[in-house]
Amino acid sequence: MKIIIGKNLLAKINRLFDFSKFSKIAVLTDVNIQISLMSQISQIRKSLKRELTIITIPPGESQKNIETVKNIWEKMFETGLDRKSLLINLGGGVVCDIGGFAAATFMRGMDFLNIPTTLLSQVDAGIGGKTGVDFLEIKNGIGVFKNPIGTIIDVETLKTLPKRELVSAFGEIIKHGVISGREYFDFVTSKKPEEFSQDELIKIIKQSIKIKSDIVKRDPKEKNLRKILNFGHTIGHAIESLSLKTDKPLLHGEAVAIGMTIESNLLCHPVLTSEVSTRMAGTIKNGIENAGLPTKIDRFELEDIMKVISSDKKNFKGKLLFSLPERIGKVIPNIEISQEVIKNLLQAQMYS
Ligand SMILES: NC(=O)c1ccc[n+]([C@@H]2O[C@H](COP(=O)([O-])OP(=O)(O)OC[C@H]3O[C@@H](n4cnc5c(N)ncnc54)[C@H](O)[C@@H]3O)[C@@H](O)[C@H]2O)c1
Ligand SMILES: [Zn+2]
Structure with missing residues (x-):
């Protein structure tokens, strides 16, 4: 192709x-x-x-x-x-x-x-x-x-293209940065989306496509590796779906930005934690905020979010599976997280 x-x-x-x-x-x-x-x-x-x-x-x-x-x-x-x-x-x-x-x-x-x-x-x-x-x-x-x-x-x-749509794209672009490594992550979070020149945008488009297509080539049907592209999307999709029923629907990239902010804390939840991943979650959140993207939202009921997350097609045999970054440059697929951990995290992140 x-x-x-x-x-x-x-x-x-x-x-x-x-x-x-x-x-x-x-x-x-x-x-x-x-x-x-x-x-x-x-x-x-x-x-x-x-x-x-x-x-x-x-x-x-x-x-x-x-x-x-x-x-x-x-x-x-x-x-x-x-x-x-x-x-x-x-x-x-x-x-x-x-x-x-x-x-x-x-x-x-x-x-x-x-x-x-x-x-x-x-x-x-x-x-x-x-x-x-x-x-x-x-x-x-x-x-x-x-x-x-x-x-x-x-x-x-x-x-x-309206500015809000341009900024929203950086939800996915920053995700590609988290997947690929510090160099690309730092570049795409180095300034506001609207400050990138047309030539820089071409560079970003090429690099993001390369990152995505290298992964897709190795796993076209999303059996395993390709799932890392879903980082931020389990919670992101749930929030996006719920927001569509309101008078203030979120854009896809905005929902993914919130999803990534929350999901990047899943591996540093007290039960699973390390200081390094706490710092990583902070770096991701800063990058997202710097781009002008949202990192939290509090207008949905926790139970509603949990219901949508539970029906996510990335789940397997009733287990809630996530793709989560261990560090910037390494996202791991198929990590099972319990309902309890997700609920606690959502409560801490969204309703604080
Ligand atoms: N297939 C995949 O791999 C994949 C990956 C990521 C996202 N998606 C899907 O993509 C969708 C989001 O796409 P999107 O963000 O492009 O939204 P969109 O297609 O809704 O477009 C956003 C808005 O911008 C307008 N628009 C588009 N191009 C324009 C232009 N050049 N000038 C002026 N206005 C323009 C559209 O009319 C629309 O109102 C979601 O449904 C998401 O699930 C699919
Ligand atoms: Zn997406």
Whole structure:
């Protein structure tokens, strides 16, 4: 799978892949992006020199559900797409995840190409082959692994991205720092997200993708090692799911930031502790705060959070399993933590 990173790529998209083999091409996007990136959509049309079907969905995580997929499938049938067609997902993680899933299941699978347009989806969601939707209260509860034919990352698309979305991406970027080691962690926490130049952002995108894809290559189906990418996500997903039902939904990277702050203390809970890991948890928290991301939230009931955590798909045979950092540069998967320890920690961290 080809990943192409650069500037002004969409104007010459016809040179990046062989599009002639596809019977039809559709672009899936959300209504915000359709407006913000109107000129990029017309660049794609001009470069491909062919008719494009545009399929739009409303924006936001709340749309990442099976109803929206149904609407996309309907539109695909109505506009005559078939198994030899191509779906281009132009958008953030929501569009890439849902579009990948709709394409992977349409007529038993058609090709798709990802053009992630948020920093978060550029460093994370656009690669790795995970597609899917949220179901009941479970984030990404339904989905399949299927790789796009490629991913095009055009940093020009970030020019219209709201600042809160840019900052949120640093939730995942800092996670990559915790996984890979001090050098990258220190670089990405060295200044505020909005202070990085476009060239520095390209460097960050490349490095984050390298970290993620090295792991994904070694364990594509998340049997073991890949689980380390879930650091911060067990508690993060629970908080994110609950926040979606309120009038102040958290962004994915914000929820992951809170998740990482809390989870990085799990290994230094008194029962399991060492002074080194207490210091590490402090370093992670400082980095997260410095980026302008939240580290705690107190508006959810402890029992509600526990309920969602207990249904997390990373659990196995009723055991609550976490990916936790032993130090910056070493995250370990499959650590079983008891309900009691988690409850105490949540109480100490969130309600203090
Ligand atoms: N598949 C994976 O491996 C993976 C990894 C991480 C996250 N995810 C998923 O990604 C989702 C979050 O993705 P996201 O943060 O990109 O959110 P998103 O897709 O909801 O996009 C955020 C907002 O920004 C707008 N937007 C997007 N690009 C824009 C641009 N260039 N200019 C102006 N506005 C723009 C969108 O309309 C939306 O309102 C979550 O559902 C998460 O589960 C998936
Ligand atoms: Zn994530």
